Amino acid sequence: MIRFRNSGSNPETQVGVLKLLYNDYQDNKAFNLRDMANTLAKGHLLSSNGYTGSQAVVAGYSDNSSKNSPLMASKLYAEIFRMMGWLVPSTADNSYPVVLSYLGAHIAKTQSDWAPLYEQCIMGIVTPTDLTANVIYTEKSRVLYAILLYAEALDSFITKQEICMGPMSHNDYEENCLENSCIKLRQDRWDKKRMNERFDSFAKKLGIQSNSVINCTRFPIAALKTLDLIKKATKKEGNSSHNCFRLTEKGKALLSEYKMMKDLRLDEYRTYQKDIQKALIRIGFYSMLDRAGYDISSVETVIAKDKKLCRDILMGKELLFSPYQMLQRREVDIALGVTKNVSETASANIKKFEKKEEIASTFVQVNCIFSSSPFLKREDALFIEAIRDRAKNTCALSLVHDLMHDIKLYDQANFYPYVSMLFRIIGFNCELSRAGDNGNRWDAMIIDSNRSIPIEIKSPRESEVLTLKAIRQALENKIILLSRKSFATSTETTSLAVCYNLPYETAEAQRLIEDIYETFGFRIGVIEVESLIKAALCTIIKGKSIAAEEIYNLKGFMYANI
Numbered sequence: 001m002i003r004f005r006n007s008g009s010n011p012e013t014q015v016g017v018l019k020l021l022y023n024d025y026q027d028n029k030a031f032n033l034r035d036m037a038n039t040l041a042k043g044h045l046l047s048s049n050g051y052t053g054s055q056a057v058v059a060g061y062s063d064n065s066s067k068n069s070p071l072m073a074s075k076l077y078a079e080i081f082r083m084m085g086w087l088v089p090s091t092a093d094n095s096y097p098v099v100l101s102y103l104g105a106h107i108a109k110t111q112s113d114w115a116p117l118y119e120q121c122i123m124g125i126v127t128p129t130d131l132t133a134n135v136i137y138t139e140k141s142r143v144l145y146a147i148l149l150y151a152e153a154l155d156s157f158i159t160k161q162e163i164c165m166g167p168m169s170h171n172d173y174e175e176n177c178l179e180n181s182c183i184k185l186r187q188d189r190w191d192k193k194r195m196n197e198r199f200d201s202f203a204k205k206l207g208i209q210s211n212s213v214i215n216c217t218r219f220p221i222a223a224l225k226t227l228d229l230i231k232k233a234t235k236k237e238g239n240s241s242h243n244c245f246r247l248t249e250k251g252k253a254l255l256s257e258y259k260m261m262k263d264l265r266l267d268e269y270r271t272y273q274k275d276i277q278k279a280l281i282r283i284g285f286y287s288m289l290d291r292a293g294y295d296i297s298s299v300e301t302v303i304a305k306d307k308k309l310c311r312d313i314l315m316g317k318e319l320l321f322s323p324y325q326m327l328q329r330r331e332v333d334i335a336l337g338v339t340k341n342v343s344e345t346a347s348a349n350i351k352k353f354e355k356k357e358e359i360a361s362t363f364v365q366v367n368c369i370f371s372s373s374p375f376l377k378r379e380d381a382l383f384i385e386a387i388r389d390r391a392k393n394t395c396a397l398s399l400v401h402d403l404m405h406d407i408k409l410y411d412q413a414n415f416y417p418y419v420s421m422l423f424r425i426i427g428f429n430c431e432l433s434r435a436g437d438n439g440n441r442w443d444a445m446i447i448d449s450n451r452s453i454p455i456e457i458k459s460p461r462e463s464e465v466l467t468l469k470a471i472r473q474a475l476e477n478k479i480i481l482l483s484r485k486s487f488a489t490s491t492e493t494t495s496l497a498v499c500y501n502l503p504y505e506t507a508e509a510q511r512l513i514e515d516i517y518e519t520f521g522f523r524i525g526v527i528e529v530e531s532l533i534k535a536a537l538c539t540i541i542k543g544k545s546i547a548a549e550e551i552y553n554l555k556g557f558m559y560a561n562i
Contacts, residue, residue, distance in 0.1 A: 001169045001206060002127060002143045004080075004219040011226045013397045015107060015114050017077055018086055022100055022108035030090040030097035036074035080219060082131065084121040085324035089131070092328050102338050103324040106289070113506065115227060116292035122223045123258065124288070124322025128266060131328070139171045140265065142320075144220050146170045146178075148229060148255045151247040153182045154189075157235050159244045160217050161199045162189075168216065172265075190237035221245065229254060262314050264321040272313075279306035280313070281335035284321030291318075375424045383421060387540050396537055403533050408460055408500075415459035415529075419498050420444050422532040423455075426539050427548065430455070442477040445487060446496075451552050452487035453496055454478060460500035466526060470497040471512050474524050494523040494554045502528050506557065513556055525554030534560040 017040065024039050025031045031039075078098065081087040086104030090097050100108070107117055122144045146167035151158040158166070166181050174180075188194040203210040224230045229251035235242045247255075264284070269277060282299075283306050290296050296303070307314060323332040332338075376384075390399055407418060416432055423430035429447045442454035454477035458470050478495035481487065503509065513524045538544055538560070550558070 001164060001213070001216070002139050002141065003168075003216045004083075010222050010401055011115075011118055013401070014077070014080060014084075015118065016397055018081065018100075018104060019108050021087075022105065025100060026105070026108075028099055030099050032097045033071045033074040033078065035097075036078060037070035040074060040077075041070070083125050083325065084118075085124060085322055086121075088324060088329040092330070099329070101324045101329055102333065102336060103285070103288075103322075113293070117288070117294075118223075119227050119254075120288040120292050121322065121325070122220075122227070123254075123320070124325045126265065126322075126326060129326040130266065131326070139169065140173050141167070141170045142172075142263070143168055143170070144224065145255075145258060147220060147224065148247065148251055149178060150182065150185075151230065151245065152252065152255060153178060154185065156247040156252075157233065157244045158230075158247075159195075159242065160214050160221070161195060163217050163220070164213050165199065165202050168220075190235070190240065190242055192240060192242070224251070258320060260317060261320040262317040264313075264319060266326055269321075269326070276310060276313070277331075278335040279309045280319070280321060281323040281327070281332055282306050283310065283314075283319050284323050285332070285336060287319050288322060375427070375429045377421075377424065379417075380421050380424055384425065384540050387537065391537075391541050396541060399537060400530065400533055404530055407529070410459050411461040412457075412459050415461070415500075416443055416457050419455070419457050419529060419532065422529070422536045425536040426532070428453075428551070441473075441480050446551075447487060448489075450488055450490065451493040452481070452489045453494060453552070454481050456495075456497045458497070458499045463499070465501045465503045466497065466499040466506075466509060466528070468509060468512055470499060471509060471516075471524055471526070473497070475516055475520070475522060478522050478524075491521060492523070493552055494525040496525045496527060496551075496554070498527050498529060498532070500529055502526070502557065510556065517555060523553065523555040525551070525556065525558060527554075527558045531558055531560035 020039050020042070021031075021036065025035070078087060078096075081104070082098070084104075084107075085101055086107055087098040088101045088104075089095055090099045103121070107114055107121070110117060123142065125144055126142045127139060147158070147163055150162070150166045150170070154162065154166075162185050166185055170181065171177050188198050199213075200210055203213045206213065221230070225232070225245075227250075228248055230245040231248055233244050233246035235244050264280065269280065272280070283303060286296050286299055286303055323335070387399070390402075394402070407415065410418065420430045420432050423444075423446060430444055431447060432444050433442055443457040444455040446453040446455065454474070456470050456474045456477055458467065463470075474495045474497040481489055481495075482491065509526065513526070516522055516524055
C-alpha cells in the first residue's frame, strides 16, 4: 500500500508553511529538519507541551529524534512537500538537506489563488520516481488520480477503508487492476461487519494497526476535499448509514480531462534520448502552469518546437508529467534553464507567467498597533479572551481552520453579528443595521466621520460562496448611501461584500467589479470571512492590525495572511 505519513494539515496550512520556508531559504539555501523546526516556530506553527513559538522547540527537544516533536512535525511537512515537488534533495545522494524547487517557488510566490497549481501537484504525485528509491512499497500508480478513478467506478461513493484497499494499493501495471479490485470491494460494500473483518485482515498483512492504516488517508482526503473533488457524504444502505465520500461534479469533470492525457511514467521516460527528455520536461512543467491558469505565451515558441519533436509520443494529447515530482532537481533545472538562484529566476518568470485574468488584489499589511481601539463591546472582549486561551494550545492557522468550521452553519442571526465583531476587533466602528429597517439597505456599516463603508453580508446558510448578486447589492448600497446621506462618505470610499468563501474561480466576479469601477467610478471590495478571522487573530495574538487605508480604498479581493 502507498503510505502517506499521518498529517491532518489542510492544504492552506501547507502553502502557508511553504511561504515561510521560502522567506527563509529562497536563495537556493539548503536546510534540514532542525532549520525547518525553527522556521515553523517563528511562524507559531509548532506547539509542544503547551508551548508555542521558540519555546516549543525547547519543550519538545529529545536526543531521540523519533521522540523530538518539533523534528517530527517538520518531517511530516517535508515528506508532503517532497511528494508535491516543492522541496527536493540538495544532492542526488542524500534525502537531506533539501532546497526549494522551481515549482515550490511558484507555489510560494502565488499570492492569491494557489489552488489550481496545488491541484496540478496532487495529480502529479506518482510512484515510482527517481526520488523514492528507498520506499518499501512497489505499486506503480498516480494515487490521488486513482482515488477519483475508484470513486467513479464505485458509483461515485468511496469509504476510507476502500481508499486504502483500492486506490492506495493500486498497481497500474497489473492487467485490469481497477476492475478486479472494484469487484472485490463490492463484495463487502455496505456490510460493516464483513468490511471491518476484511480491513483488519488487510492491515495485519501490512503489519500495521488498522487505525494507523486509516490515518494514511488524511493527506489525500484533505487535498481532494479542499479542491472540491470529493465531498463528505452519508450513504444509506439497508438499515445502516455509512460515512463515505462522494465524487463531485468538478471531480468528474477533472477525471474526464485527465483520462484524455498522455500519462508519462519514469520507465518510459528513461527510454528516450536526452534531447527528447529535456523537451518532455519543458512540456510537462509548462503544461502544469498553463492548466493552472498561468500565461505561458513567452515560451510558446519553445514549447511548439518541443511538441513537434515529441509528436510521436504525445499523439496530439496533453502531457501528464510533473518533472520535479519524478526526477532529480539538477536534471529538471538544466532543461528549464534555471541556472540562477531559484528565487531570482522564479521572480522573473513568475512575473512573466501572471495568472490569466488576475486583478491587482489587496493584501493586508500587519503594521499598525491596535491597542487603542475604542469600539470593542462586552461580547467582543469575551471572544478575545476565549481566543487567547485557545491560542495557547494550537497554532494560529489551525485555529483559523477551527473557527471556520465553528461558523460553517451560521445563519444571518449568528453570522452578521460575528462579522461586525471581527471588524471592531481589527479597529473599525462597525454596527449592524436594525432588522426590518427598510431605510438602510446594507447589513452593517463601518461608521466614520468622513468615509463610512456599507457592508453587504452573506451568511454560509444563505450562500457558501460569493455570488454576483452580493456584488450588485454592494453597488446598490453605495448608491443609496450617497443619495440618502445616512452616514458621511465619499465617492472614492469602497463598498464591501463579505462572504463565507470565495468561489473556486473568481474571474467573473472580478470582471463585474472592474466593470462597475469603469462605469460608475465606485470601488467594490470583497472580503471572505477567513481573511477577517486571520486579521482579527493577528490583532489578538500579535497585538497588530491592518492599515485602515487598505480597507477604505479596497477594490477587488482582500487576502489576509497570519
